[in-house]
Amino acid sequence: MATNQRLLLVASPLMRHAPAYDRAAALAKAKGMALHVVAFDYLEGLATASLVDEQALAVMREGYVKQHREWLETQAVPMRRIGLTVTTEVVWVQHALDEILIHLREQPFAMLIKELEHESWWMRAMFTPLDVQLLRACPVPLHFVRKANYALPRKILAAVDLSVPEDQFEGFNDQIISEALKLALQCNGQVELLYVYDLGAMYEDAEGYGEHSFFFDSSLARTLHEAQGEAFQDLAERNGIAAEHRHLRMGDPAKVLAVFAENHDIDVVVIGRYHHRGIGGFIGSTAERVLYKLPSSALVISPEHSQG
Structure with a gap:
């Protein structure tokens, strides 16, 4: 096992605890690896608001990112209590796939873990969801978590x-x-x-x-x-x-x-x-x-x- 490898958990931008958090923590513990949790934020309304000047928009975006970063840190606390090394990150980016692939190229991640987002068949036919994009492009093992009756x-x-x-x-x-x-x-x-x-x-x-x-x-x-x-x-x-x-x-x-x-x-x-x-x-x-x-x-x- 490569001791410098970590697990990467791509968190939902919705700031809610999902089964993927429990699975990621349990796998990190079982594998003896550190865990990096990253969320990719982008709010269309906040990004394109036309009635607010650019400086005010930047302040609003930073405030949202700061709030999300603090929320992720609260999720990391119980993980650290069981002995895990956990780092968190929030990135404001419109196209999450590109940023995810950059993360995977630049750092030695052993696995990407992500909650499987429900998409209707007609939405999948019209647009390519992030999960499918990752399925086609992810260079490391990809763990989609639908539910986790057991953490392990x-x-x-x-x-x-x-x-x-x-x-x-x-x-x-x-x-x-x-x-x-x-x-x-x-x-x-x-x-x-x-x-x-x-x-x-x-x-x-x-x-x-x-x-x-x-x-x-x-x-x-x-x-x-x-x-x-x-x-x-x-x-x-x-x-x-x-x-x-x-x-x-x-x-x-x-x-x-x-x-x-x-x-x-x-x-x-x-x-x-x-x-x-x-x-x-x-x-x-x-x-x-x-x-x-x-x-x-x-x-x-x-x-x-x-x-x-």
């Missing part, structure tokens, strides 16, 4: 994807499991392993499907099913996942994953984020689809991540 997660789900060619992201599924196992060790939790595959999509991608698209080849389907099962068992075996904690399902990955997490009281789902190009990136990856369906929190990693 007890049940952790490693969601793997064996449908992606291994030569494209070699060892990534093993990395997802490794991150889940490390988190479980730090939190004294239990890891479940899940692979959901879409047999229909695989059948479409199979060689020769275009020539026989109106006929369902049961032998091909059986071959695909058996191959996925064997690959999953091999993956679980080499990572030491006991048979009773292995779960293989068929269906739409995002939907099945959400139902599984609900039915098994999962606290955190560890899921991979792949880099998409072209229209696939515009439509959104499985991770983006899962993000707003999950009843639990999510830890999103990409192939280049290495978490402490």
